[in-house]
Amino acid sequence: MTTTLQPRWLDADQQRIWRSFLNGVARINERLEAELRCFGLDLGEYEILVHLSESPDRSLRMSDLADRVRQSRSRLTHTVARMETKGLVSRMACPSDRRGVIALMTTRGSELLVEAAPAHVESVRRALVDPVDPDDFAALGRAMDAVTGVPGATGVQD
Amino acid sequence: MTTTLQPRWLDADQQRIWRSFLNGVARINERLEAELRCFGLDLGEYEILVHLSESPDRSLRMSDLADRVRQSRSRLTHTVARMETKGLVSRMACPSDRRGVIALMTTRGSELLVEAAPAHVESVRRALVDPVDPDDFAALGRAMDAVTGVPGATGVQD
DNA sequence: AAGTTGTTGTTGAACCGTAAACTTCTTTGC
DNA sequence: GCAAAGAAGTTTACGGTTCAACAACAACTT
Numbered sequence: 024m025t026t027t028l029q030p031r032w033l034d035a036d037q038q039r040i041w042r043s044f045l046n047g048v049a050r051i052n053e054r055l056e057a058e059l060r061c062f063g064l065d066l067g068e069y070e071i072l073v074h075l076s077e078s079p080d081r082s083l084r085m086s087d088l089a090d091r092v093r094q095s096r097s098r099l100t101h102t103v104a105r106m107e108t109k110g111l112v113s114r115m116a117c118p119s120d121r122r123g124v125i126a127l128m129t130t131r132g133s134e135l136l137v138e139a140a141p142a143h144v145e146s147v148r149r150a151l152v153d154p155v156d157p158d159d160f161a162a163l164g165r166a167m168d169a170v171t172g173v174p175g176a177t178g179v180q181d
Numbered sequence: 182m183t184t185t186l187q188p189r190w191l192d193a194d195q196q197r198i199w200r201s202f203l204n205g206v207a208r209i210n211e212r213l214e215a216e217l218r219c220f221g222l223d224l225g226e227y228e229i230l231v232h233l234s235e236s237p238d239r240s241l242r243m244s245d246l247a248d249r250v251r252q253s254r255s256r257l258t259h260t261v262a263r264m265e266t267k268g269l270v271s272r273m274a275c276p277s278d279r280r281g282v283i284a285l286m287t288t289r290g291s292e293l294l295v296e297a298a299p300a301h302v303e304s305v306r307r308a309l310v311d312p313v314d315p316d317d318f319a320a321l322g323r324a325m326d327a328v329t330g331v332p333g334a335t336g337v338q339d
Numbered sequence: 340a341a342g343t344t345g346t347t348g349t350t351g352a353a354c355c356g357t358a359a360a361c362t363t364c365t366t367t368g369c
Numbered sequence: 370g371c372a373a374a375g376a377a378g379t380t381t382a383c384g385g386t387t388c389a390a391c392a393a394c395a396a397c398t399t
Contacts, residue, residue, distance in 0.1 A: 030299030037310055040322030044309070045228075047325030048206050049251045065385090070203075086347060093207045098386060100349055105385085122347045122394045141188035151202070152195055154327040162320030164198030167205030169312040223355095244377060256356055258379055263355090280364045280377045346395070354387075360380085367374070 051150045058146040062139040063109075067094060067102055069143060072111065072136040075128040082127035084117060111135060209308045216304040220297040221267075225252060225260055227301060230269065230294040233286040240285035242275060269293060 033041060052066070059069055070092045075081050083091070089099040103126050106112045111132035117123025128136075152160065168175045191199060210224070217227055228250045233239050241249070247257040261284050264270045269290035275281025286294075310318065326333045 030302055031306060032302055033305065033310065036322075037318075040318060040325075041305060041309070043322045043325040043329070043331070046251070047328040050329050067385095084347090089348095093204070095387075096348060097350085097388075101385070104349095117347095120347080120395075124348060144188055144190055147191065147199060148189060151199070151324075151328060152191070154330075155324040156327070159320040159324040159327070160195075160198060162317040163324045164194075164201045166309075166313040166317040166321045167198075167201040169314065169317070170205040170309055171201070171208050172312075173201070242377085253357075254378065255358075255380090259355075262379095275377095278365075278377080280362095282378065340399105342398085344395100344397075347393080348391105349393100350389105350391075352388090352390105355385085357384080358382090360382105362379080363377085365374100365376070367372100369370105369372090 054150040055143070055146050058142055059139065061142070062135060064135070064139060067092065067098075068106055068111070069136075069139065071099075071102065071106065071126075072128060072132055073140075075112065075126065076133065076136055080127065081133065082125050085114075085124045085126055088126055106132070212308040213301070213304050216300055217297065219300070220293060222293070222297060225250065225256075226264055226269075227294075227297065229257075229260065229264065229284075230286060230290055231298075233270065233284065234291065234294055238285065239291065240283050243272075243282045243284055246284055264290070 055066055059065060064072075071088065074088060074091045075083055085099060085103070086096060089096050092099070094102065103112055103114065107114060110129055112126050112128055115125050115127065117125050155163070165175060213224055217223060222230075229246065232246060232249045233241055243257060243261070244254060247254050250257070252260065261270055261272065265272060268287055270284050270286055273283050273285065275283050313321070323333060
């Protein structure tokens with residue numbers, strides 16, 4: 024037989040919270056995407072620009088960038104290709120590894136990020152930060168860190 | 182001039198939490214999708230089956246269903262059409278409103294849900310419920326309710 | 340040093356979601 | 370009653386994501 028033990032169903036509270044989570048995430052995404060569309064960007068492209076802007080020389084190896092923005096390599100290739108035609112990024116060969124490709128943000132990309140960032144941050148505030156109680160917001164951070172396995176201070180403060 | 186006041190940037194903590202959120206959500210989605218793929222479903226299809234199974238006669242108006250699973254009407258039409266070819270749902274005319282279409286779950290759809298549900302619930306536990314501290318999990322629920330504007334008990338308990 | 344294995348990044352096809360136009364029907368207001 | 374406005378679903382075209390196969394290179398292995 025396969026390992027089909029009795030399923031540990033969620034209790035009523037857990038199920039309510041789980042559905043609240045699904046609803047909340049969907050709502051947040053809707054708002055952020057809608058807002059970024061005014062700048063001709065989606066969340067994936069925006070994140071690419073953010074991570075490039077935070078890196079030395081505004082550049083990052085494709086595989087490194089893919090990990091940071093949680094996109095598959097294939098998806099990143101396609102997305103960066105599109106952004107390249109828009110003049111937001113460009114690509115060059117990696118000097119240290121001839122397999123590698125380095126994506127770098129253009130001046131135009133940088134300018135678009137500077138333009139879009141304030142509105143985006145305001146969206147994040149309106150959609151999440153402002154409506155949520157600060158203690159709950161901190162708990163949200165701990166919860167998501169636990170999900171991704173970030174060590175986090177589980178013990179007592181000293 | 183446009184209303185470009187000084188942007189209220191996120192402070193270091195808020196930004197860390199926001200990124201934890203993005204990472205956590207992505208991780209949870211990955212796991213749930215990967216698990217459901219074993220049953221030939223994605224999260225959108227699974228949710229359709231769940232909501233149909235909870236409704237009288239295992240049936241729901243398309244627009245009603247669309248609201249519950251947070252899909253656009255267009256998307257739902259496509260998804261249900263696909264599921265219909267798989268034999269998981271079927272469609273019939275709505276008796277009370279001749280514009281309406283009623284989606285209903287087939288026996289096959291019901292059987293697939295019964296088969297997939299335990300594994301899915303286990304995924305939700307492993308990805309979210311189990312790793313997160315119970316108090317933080319409750320706070321997560323309150324936070325997401327605040328995001329979607331669910332009234333919620335903000336005051337003191339009586 | 341040659342062969343194996345793993346990594347990096349791209350390609351093209353299939354698939355899915357989005358957006359806008361459109362049909363049919365209901366509801367509203369005069 | 371009738372025209373206008375609105376709602377329910379579908380359709381089509383387009384764009385983006387996924388998936389599997391692939392080419393080029395690096396890193397081990399012996």
